[in-house]
Every structure is written in C-alpha cells, then in structure tokens.
Amino acid sequence: MSSIFTKRLTKELRDLQANPPMGITVQTAEDDLKCWRVTVRGAEGTLYEGETFVLQFKFNNNYPLESPEVVFVDNVPIHPHIYSNGHICLSILYDQWSPALTISSVCLSILSMLSSATKKERPPDNAMYILTAKKSPKSTTWAFHDDSV
Amino acid sequence: MPQIEETQQNVPTIGTQEQPPTPSRPSSYSFDAASLRQRNAPLREAVGSSTMSATASTASPSESDRDDEGNEFECNICLEMASNPIVTLCGHLFCWPCLHRWMQSRSPSANACPVCKAKVERSKLVPIYARGRQSKDPREEVIPERPTAQRPEAAPSQANRGWDNFFFPGGTIPTGNGITVGFGLFPSLFGLHYTFGVPAHLGSRDRQAQVAQQQAFLSRICMMVGILVMIAILLY
Numbered sequence: 454m455s456s457i458f459t460k461r462l463t464k465e466l467r468d469l470q471a472n473p474p475m476g477i478t479v480q481t482a483e484d485d486l487k488c489w490r491v492t493v494r495g496a497e498g499t500l501y502e503g504e505t506f507v508l509q510f511k512f513n514n515n516y517p518l519e520s521p522e523v524v525f526v527d528n529v530p531i532h533p534h535i536y537s538n539g540h541i542c543l544s545i546l547y548d549q550w551s552p553a554l555t556i557s558s559v560c561l562s563i564l565s566m567l568s569s570a571t572k573k574e575r576p577p578d579n580a581m582y583i584l585t586a587k588k589s590p591k592s593t594t595w596a597f598h599d600d601s602v
Numbered sequence: 603m604p605q606i607e608e609t610q611q612n613v614p615t616i617g618t619q620e621q622p623p624t625p626s627r628p629s630s631y632s633f634d635a636a637s638l639r640q641r642n643a644p645l646r647e648a649v650g651s652s653t654m655s656a657t658a659s660t661a662s663p664s665e666s667d668r669d670d671e672g673n674e675f676e677c678n679i680c681l682e683m684a685s686n687p688i689v690t691l692c693g694h695l696f697c698w699p700c701l702h703r704w705m706q707s708r709s710p711s712a713n714a715c716p717v718c719k720a721k722v723e724r725s726k727l728v729p730i731y732a733r734g735r736q737s738k739d740p741r742e743e744v745i746p747e748r749p750t751a752q753r754p755e756a757a758p759s760q761a762n763r764g765w766d767n768f769f770f771p772g773g774t775i776p777t778g779n780g781i782t783v784g785f786g787l788f789p790s791l792f793g794l795h796y797t798f799g800v801p802a803h804l805g806s807r808d809r810q811a812q813v814a815q816q817q818a819f820l821s822r823i824c825m826m827v828g829i830l831v832m833i834a835i836l837l838y
C-alpha cells in the first residue's frame with residue numbers, strides 16, 4: 454500500500470471527525486481505512502429532509518488518483534439519478550474524478566444532488582440497469598446527460 | 603462610579619450653560635481610563651488565577667488546530683506540505699511526484715488540473731525553489747526529474763544591444779533574424795546586409811509574417827535603385 458494512500462485517508466478521517474460538514478457523519482473506517490461508511494442527512498427544506506442515508510466508500514490502493522467506489526447501502530434514497538441497488542449516477546465518481554476531491558466534497562456533492570431533486574422517482578431505466586449491473590458501479594459505462602438535478 | 607458622575611457634571615459647567623441636559627446623554631458611553639480600570643478590577647480579581655490556567659490550556663489546542671488546517675502550502679493531491687513543489691499556470695500547488703502520477707494515470711482528465719480542470723502541460727509547470735532543505739523522498743526514484751524553470755536570458759545591456767538581436771532567448775526559433783539581401787547585378791554596391799530587430803515577444807507566426815513583409819519591401823527598394831542606376835549608366 455502506498456504511503457500517500459494511508460497518509461491522505463488518515464488525514465481526511467481526522468478532518469472529517471474534527472469538523473464534519475453539515476449533515477455528514479463518519480460512522481466507521483475499517484479494514485485499513487479501505488472501507489468507510491458515512492451517514493448523510495437530507496438537508497432541511499428538501500424532499501429528503503429528516504431522512505438519513507448511509508454511503509459506503511471503498512478505496513483501492515490508487516486512491517486518490519483513482520476514484521473511490523461509492524454506493525448507498527441499506528436505505529437507498531429514491532432519486533432520478535440513484536438506482537435501487539445503490540449505484541449513483543454522478544460524473545465526479547467516474548470519469549470526472551479529480552484527486553483534489555475529498556470524501557467530504559464527494560458527500561457534499563451527493564447531498565447537493567439529493568437537495569436539487571424536484572421529484573422522488575427512480576431513474577427511468579432502473580429495472581433494466583439493476584438486472585445487468587455488476588457489483589461495482591465503477592464497471593458501468595456511465596452517460597451523463599442531465600445537469601439539472 | 604462616583605468618578606464618572608463627577609466628570610459629567612464638570613463638563614457642562616465649563617462649556618455652554620444653555621444646554622445642560624445634552625452632555626448627560628453621552629455620559630453613559632464616556633468613561634475615563636481610571637474608572638474603567640476600577641470597574642474591571644473586581645472582575646479581574648474574581649476570575650484571577652483561573653483565567654491564567656485557562657489561557658494556558660487553550661493555547662496548545664489552538665496551535666495544533668493551526669497545524670491541522672492552517673497550512674497554506676499543502677499539495678492538493680496528498681494534502682501534505684508539498685515536497686518538490688510545483689505550480690501550474692492556473693496557480694495550483696502540488697508535489698511534483700503527486701502531479702506526475704496524476705498526469706500519467708489512465709484517467710480521462712489526466713491532462714487537466716485536479717483543482718480547476720485547466721489544461722496542464724508538463725513544459726508549462728513552474729517549480730518552486732524554496733530555501734528550505736529538500737527532504738529526500740523515496741518516490742523520487744521512479745519519478746522523473748521535476749521540470750526545470752524556463753529562465754529567460756538576462757536583460758541586454760545598452761552597450762551591445764545590436765548584437766543581442768542575433769541570439770534569440772532560448773534559441774528556439776530557427777528563423778534567423780539576420781537577413782542578407784543581395785542584388786545580383788551589383789553585388790558590391792547593393793549587397794545589403796540587414797538585420798532586423800523583431801520584437802521577441804511576438805509569436806513565431808507573427809514574426810515570420812513580419813520578416814516576409816520587410817523582405818518584400820527591401821527587395822522592391824533594391825529593384826528601384828538598380829533601375830535608376832541602369833538608367834543613369836545608359837544616359838551618360
């Protein structure tokens with residue numbers, strides 16, 4: 454494991470625990486920091502107000518040069534860009550990833566995506582996708598076409 | 603408190619007697635230093651030694667906080683103090699090993715600045731040479747040498763300015779500045795040796811265009827002079 458991986462994740466964990474952004478709480482970071490669970494709370498005044506969801510982050514050794522694998526576990530929010538298996542259609546998690554992004558900024562992006570939803574609904578191709586999708590959302594070829602939500 | 607009232611009453615009597623009530627209004631805000639000291643004295647005594655211990659205990663966490671988040675020179679990738687620091691044209695700081703790894707990665711945006719997505723070119727990165735000693739990083743062994751700075755030539759001194767035109771700073775542009783224009787029939791008379799001082803800040807395309815233009819102009823003048831000389835020879 455490269456030293457940059459451990460150093461950076463340790464630092465991110467410390468920062469997140471010391472001053473977490475609004476509505477974001479780190480639950481656990483286990484297995485040598487390779488798997489994190491983060492609780493996000495729906496922002497006030499949005500469709501998801503009062504609801505809490507759990508995001509699972511899995512890092513491989515190339516983090517932060519490669520994006521983490523981010524999925525919703527347990528209670529998956531109903532959102533036009535979130536499939537019922539927890540996969541999230543969000544460009545920064547796949548080909549728009551940048552090593553300057555952090556776990557905290559990813560969580561904030563997802564929260565913002567939830568907040569800008571105008572209607573609670575599954576993506577139109579949800580049934581098809583969950584039949585064919587692999588376990589990791591990173592093996593899906595994503596097409597990003599909707600900037601509004 | 604008696605001190606305050608005393609000063610308040612003294613002021614109006616010295617000043618205008620016609621409006622005695624006006625100075626009473628600012629009185630609640632105007633204190634002299636002695637009264638302020640008196641007001642605070644019991645408070646300070648009461649808190650006394652406990653504040654001393656409190657400040658001592660708060661000092662250390664605030665310092666460690668500053669260590670955690672107050673570092674202005676963190677690499678945007680590893681979030682550590684940048685080692686072998688390098689800065690992009692868009693102004694974002696990275697460790698050279700970190701940025702190099704990102705630029706070599708298979709990511710579709712590997713040629714973009716991780717922070718702002720601006721295009722990043724290896725030749726346009728600026729290394730930062732600080733005075734502090736460089737800690738040797740094991741990663742350096744597999745990472746190529748950090749790009750060097752692009753140092754422009756020293757500014758020409760007044761004395762030899764004419765000659766400096768022959769040497770382009772950096773020597774990158776092959777289109778020479780010294781152009782020899784000769785007139786075939788009378789080489790001794792019209793063999794012009796001409797050097798152009800083309801501003802070095804122009805792009806190479808601009809420079810070429812300008813050189814071509816000047817060349818055309820010169821050859822036209824040569825032609826005219828030549829014809830005049832021919833006519834003169836023929837007539838006399």
